[in-house]
Structure formats: C-alpha cells, structure tokens
Amino acid sequence: MVKSMLEGKAWKLILSFSIPLLLGGIFQQVYNLIDVIIVGRYLGEEALAGVGSTSNLTFFLLSLITGLCNGAGIIVAQCFGAERYSDMRRAVTALIWVAGILTVIMAAIGVIGSPLFLRILSVPDNVREYSLDYLRILYLFVAGSVLYNGCASILRSLGDSKTSLYALAVASVLNIVLDLLFIVQFHMGVAGAAIATVISQHVSGLYCLIYLIRKREVFHLKGMSRKPDIGMIIKIFRIGVPTAFQSCLISIGGMSVQRLINSFGTSVMAAYAAAVKIDNIAIQVIVSMGTALSVFTGQNIGQKRFDRIRVGMRSTLVMCTIASVTIAAIAFLFGRNLMTLFLGDENSMEAVSIGAQYLSIMGVAYLICGIMQSYQNVIRGAGDVNTCVVAGMTELAGRVIFAYLLASMIGVVGIWIATPLSWGCGCIVPLLRYYSGRWKAKAIVTKE
DSSP, rough: OOOOOOOOHHHHHHHHHHHHHHHHHHHHHHHHHHHHHHHOOOOHHHHHHHHTTTTTHHHHHHHHHHHHHHHHHHHHHHHTHHHTTTHHHHHHHHHHHHHHHHHHHHHHHHHHHHHHHHHHHHOOOHHHHHHHHHHHHHHHHHHHHHHHHHHHHHHHHHHHHHHHHHHHHHHHHHHHHIIIIIIISSSSSSHHHHHHHHHHHHHHHHHHHHHHHHTTTTTOTTTTOOSHHHHHHHHHHHHHHHHHHHHHHHHHHHHHHHHHHTTHHHHHHHHHHHHHHHHHHTTHHHHOOOOOOOOHHHHTTTTTTTHHHHHHHHHHHHHHHHHHHHHHHHHHHHHHHHHTTOOSSSGGHHHHHHHHHHHHHHHHHHHHHHHHHHHHHHHHTTOHHHHHHHHOOOOOOOHHHHHHHHHHTTHHHHHHHHHHHHHHHHHHHHHHHHHTTGGGGOOOOOOO
C-alpha cells in the first residue's frame, strides 16, 4: 500500500520501511547465494570460480537500465510527495518505454560480447567455459531482472517496500527448488544454475507488475498514457544516467579488482566468489536503510521540509552505526564457519581461510560504509545525482589504486584492505556537499 513519509517520527518510518527492503535484499542475494553453494559443492571449485567471476560483469552491463529505474524512482517519489500525480504517471510511462528498448539492446550486447569481456577480465582458461555458459543465459533472459527492478523502484518510491519482499520470497524458494532439480537431478551444470535464476527473476518481476496493475487506482496510476512524454524521458535520463554512471564506476572498480584477484589463482577466486556473497547479504542492512532514507528525502523535499530530512539523516546514521558494529562482530567470530557452507571439501581449506580473512576485514569496514550510505542517499533522494557521480569516481579511484598498490606490497590481503580505504574516499564528497546545504536546491519536483 501507499505509505507517506511526510508525517510521523523519522526513525520509525525509515526503520519500518527498511525492514522489508532488508528482507527483500537478502532474498535477492539468495538467488546467487544458492547458486554458489550448490555449484561449489556439486560442481567443484573451478565451476564456482567461473560463476563467481561473472558478478561484476553482469552488474556493469545492467547498470544503465537499473540506474534509469532508480532515477525514475526519485522522480516518482518527489511527484508523490508534491502531490503531482499526473507528472508521476508520465514518469512511469516514460520508464516503461526506456527500459524496454534498452533491455533488448543490452541483451544483444551481453550475449554477443561475453567472450571478449571474459578475455578482458583475464578469466583463466580452466574456468572460462563455465563463466561463458552462465553469462549468456543470464543476458539472453535479462528481461525478468529489468521488470523486477523497474516495478520495485516504482513501488518503493510510493512507500511500498513489502510487495517486492513478497515477490522475492516466492522467487527465492522457487530458485532453490529449480537449482536442486537442474543441477543435482538433471546434471545441467552451471547452465542449470543460470536457468533457475532467470526463471525466478521473471516470477518476481511478474508478481510486482500484476500487483501494480491491480492497485493502479490506489497508487494514482490509473489513466496512464500509452505514449511516452519526451520531456519526462529527458528528465529520467538527466537523473538516471548519472546514477547509472555511478553504478558503472562501481562495477568497473569491481572488475578491475576481479582481474587482479584472477591473477592469484583458482583458490583465491573461489574464496572471493563465496565470501563476496556473504558480504552482499551482510551489507543489505546498511543498503536498505540508505534506500529508505533516499525515499524519505525524496518525498519530503517535494514539500521543502529540510529540517525533517536532517532528522532522518541523523537517525539513519545512528541505526547504521549500531548495525555495523553487530555485523562486524558476527563476521569476525563466524567467518570461517560461513565459508564452509560453500567450500566443504578438504581440498578447499585454503580458500576457506582466505575467505574468512576477507570477511573479518570487511566487517570492520561496514562502519565506514554506513556513513557513506547515509550522506549519499540524502543527496541522491534530493536529486543531486551529479554529486553522487563525483563521489563514485573518488571511490573508484581509491579502490583501484589501493588494491593494486597494496597487492604488490602485501599480497591478496591488500586487495581486501583496499575496499574500506576506498569507502573512506567515497565519504568525503557527499559529506562536504551535505553540510554546504547546496543539495536543497536540487529538487526536481516541488509542490505547486
């Protein structure tokens, strides 16, 4: 249902909104997590390394579409807060057209260009075939992922964080069943894991779409035009492209680091592939609070309620700090046990130790990430996306420079240390921008 963030205690609204986002984010990560566990245990270390080396590449090619979805979500949130429902409907129509066309283009690029991308990443020959099989299936059927991200972005902007949770819960259970069926029963290899994932993505996307259609009157979406508004498309690109560019920068940094990791051999690749899945789940606590703060800011800036936004930011910062300390303790105490979920074979003990080391370092880094997410999402929700791009460039530069420099000095542990250092770099720009107050003038839509 539609949820306004214009009234009520800020911390309660942000927390209640972020909990379904957190659970949904965990379910979404379970897609890949179950793939990795089953692939690692039933297909071996090389197959796990092959599947794990594709994550940054898939994220990179999809970042333009997801960035535009998130950009449209900012516009929808501000239109909703300003009670400009006609503009909101135009934004949704424009998003449908833009996302549909780009999905076809990106699918073609992904399927055709996968071999070249894997060579650029220096994926070793012994795992490249696994990576190629997995990538091509994901790209060929990428429409399900785009459909989910687009619908979920609209729902979140309207204050509904529960529907996407339900969709992902259903899809995650389905993914587990299909993984076991295709890999263990039908012996389809990594292709089975990819097919299970895309089927589950389509189910989650259709669930959200059907809900939006059924509740279109409640969401003020009834009477949408079928023809796209050029002016609104330009607005979506103006907000979405910088957001997408920031995502591209993050994934470029990830691919650069992945290339460096690949040079350390299969055990390090497998350790990273498994540990990063655990990391992706743990960080959802911080990411979900940041996303909730972005929606909170988007709705309130439409009413120019800057004092309320400041209260929301401070509340998020406190909650992120508490969550970060808790996650760090869990990562330090149980990191090795978590790694054995993926790599239980005696021959994989080296990879288990490497992955546990990574998790311990990342646990400490979450405190920095919480600060970065809090300030960045106020800036993003206000529509000041260019500042977020500059922050992303700073983070990218820090990650690549620190990773390659420290890896040459202290080995693979230097790559792990580079991430918290880069997050520290990423904090500087949004923090300065927030206290300058210039983000207040960046609202795209205000109440008439």
